[in-house]
Every structure is written in structure tokens, then in C-alpha cells.
Amino acid sequence: MGELHHKLIRLVDRMPAFPKSVHRVLQLTSDLNFRPKDLIQIIDHDPVLTVKILKLVNSAYFGLSRSIMSINQAAVFVGINTIKNLTLTVATSGMLPVKNDSHLNMDDFLLHALATATISKRLALRLGVSEIHATDFFVAGLLHDFGKAVFAQFMPREFDMALSTARKHQLSLHQVEQKIIGADHAEVGALLGEKWQLPNSLVTCIRNHHGADVGASLDARTQLLFDCVHSGNCIAKTLGLGQSGNPVNDLFADRLQQRFGSDIDGLIDSLTNLTEEIEKARIFMRI
Numbered sequence: 001m002g003e004l005h006h007k008l009i010r011l012v013d014r015m016p017a018f019p020k021s022v023h024r025v026l027q028l029t030s031d032l033n034f035r036p037k038d039l040i041q042i043i044d045h046d047p048v049l050t051v052k053i054l055k056l057v058n059s060a061y062f063g064l065s066r067s068i069m070s071i072n073q074a075a076v077f078v079g080i081n082t083i084k085n086l087t088l089t090v091a092t093s094g095m096l097p098v099k100n101d102s103h104l105n106m107d108d109f110l111l112h113a114l115a116t117a118t119i120s121k122r123l124a125l126r127l128g129v130s131e132i133h134a135t136d137f138f139v140a141g142l143l144h145d146f147g148k149a150v151f152a153q154f155m156p157r158e159f160d161m162a163l164s165t166a167r168k169h170q171l172s173l174h175q176v177e178q179k180i181i182g183a184d185h186a187e188v189g190a191l192l193g194e195k196w197q198l199p200n201s202l203v204t205c206i207r208n209h210h211g212a213d214v215g216a217s218l219d220a221r222t223q224l225l226f227d228c229v230h231s232g233n234c235i236a237k238t239l240g241l242g243q244s245g246n247p248v249n250d251l252f253a254d255r256l257q258q259r260f261g262s263d264i265d266g267l268i269d270s271l272t273n274l275t276e277e278i279e280k281a282r283i284f285m286r287i
Helices: 003-013 020-029 036-044 047-057 071-078 080-093 106-126 131-143 147-154 156-169 173-180 185-195 200-208 220-238 254-260 264-270 274-286
Strands: none
Touching: 003 147, 003 185, 020 036, 020 080, 036 047, 036 071, 036 080, 047 071, 047 080, 071 080, 080 106, 080 131, 106 131, 106 147, 106 220, 106 274, 131 185, 131 200, 131 220, 147 156, 147 185, 156 173, 173 185, 185 200, 200 220, 220 254, 220 264
16 A cells, blocks of 8 residues: 555554563463463562452452452453453553544443454354354454544544444545545554554454354364354344444345355344343443
8 A cells, every 4th residue: 555554553652562461361362281380470460450340350240159360260250261352352442542523422332342242152162163263253253443543542532523424424444544544444454463463364254243144265274264254244233233333234144144144133132141141241330
């Protein structure tokens, strides 16, 4: 993209970096044979992260019958993979601007991100992905729209114009962004993922999450990740879970119906206890 590409990189560079402890969590857990005690030790050495995670674990989000006093205890009661999810959720939500001049509602944005993350993970488990692998699907769902946070914070006038144009004319936001800004939030989100040194499969998924058929051209692992996040995004929008600024839902392609053995309505009906999980996400936002 030449000059525009360099401009986008400069915008992304203005976003906060992940804390070192979160980078270490990502590096450690990229090895599926990582030792849980090593993850616990990383978090224990970050007092701010420890306090926030313990506050969540002791909240109605989990509804435990006893108070949890340490990350080690928390891992025993909620599981080490949940601790990883909480670590990344706390880190990323802390990077969202409290206010922005583009009028993107950050509470609605975060709810949509959490809903997409939750549903993406549920879809992965449905397809036989193990619990430990499914955490990557949660993270990809959580971060899929984070390029919008870059636009909202550092290009608020242009992004506000894109939001209002998409809303007024019922157009896909990423297509309007291309016309007004020259790039869309998926590309900027991928650049942000590269800055945060996320795994290549996650970066590829973020970059392509609006392309209903692009998943067919990816390697098998990335394609599965893409399919679950794309479908999770569609379901979250169909159910009105949060609001990410895009008034148009993406196509639930025939290939995805074959993947899940159902159309989107049937898939939604099959996701039991989804309302309960989304209510937990709302609790998270209030903490």
C-alpha cells in the first residue's frame, strides 16, 4: 500500500504494547506442552495482572463457593486455560480508549468482542478441538475487530464518517472504510497483531475475518480458526450481542454450513447455555 501502509503502521505503533508478562504468556502457551506452574509463575510476578484476575475469579462471573487467594488456587478451580483467557482479556480490554471522538461505544464494542470470543471457542469445541487448543479460538474472536480501536483513537474523524455512512446506507463497514480511509479495520488489526507478536494463524484470521470464502484457501489449522471466528462473529451479530459499528452481517457461506452441518439458525439453537455465558461477559465488563 506504499505511503498508506506506512501511515497505518505509524498509527498501530501508537497503540500500547502488551505488557511483558502477557508476551511471556503468549510465548509459553504457544507450546502445547507448557507446564501450568510456569504460567502461574509469570502471572504471580505481575501484581496488577494478579489483582485483576483474582477479582474476576472471585466475582459472580464464576460464582465460586469460596474465596480464591492466589493464581495457583484460581487455576485449580477454573482451569489453566481459563486463566490464560482471562490474562489476555484483561490485557486487551485495558488497551481500549475510555472515550473516543468517533462515537464508537466501547462498552458495546467490548461486549461484541467477548461474545464473538465465547462463541468461537464453543464452535471449536463442537468440532472436536481440545480445550487447550480452543483458547486460541477465544483469543482470535476477542481480537478480530481490534483494528477499529486503532481507527477510533487515532483517526476519529474519518472513522466516524465511515460509521455514519455505513449506518445510513446499510453498507458493510469494512467496505466503507476502504473508500474513506483506504484500508479497513481487518488490515489494521492484523498489523496490530504483528506488533503484539501474535501467532501467524491469528494474524491471518484477523486480516481475513470478513471474507466468507477465503478460509478455503488457508492451511487446515488456520482455516478452522477462521471458520469458527467468522461464524462466531455472524452469530454474535445475529443475536445483537454488543455492537461493533457494522450494520450488515457477513455471509454465512455454504461451506460453513457444511462445516457445521447446519445453517446459522440451527447452529444458534444448538449452542446451549449461550445466554448464561454472555451474561458472564456482561459481569466481566462491570468489574
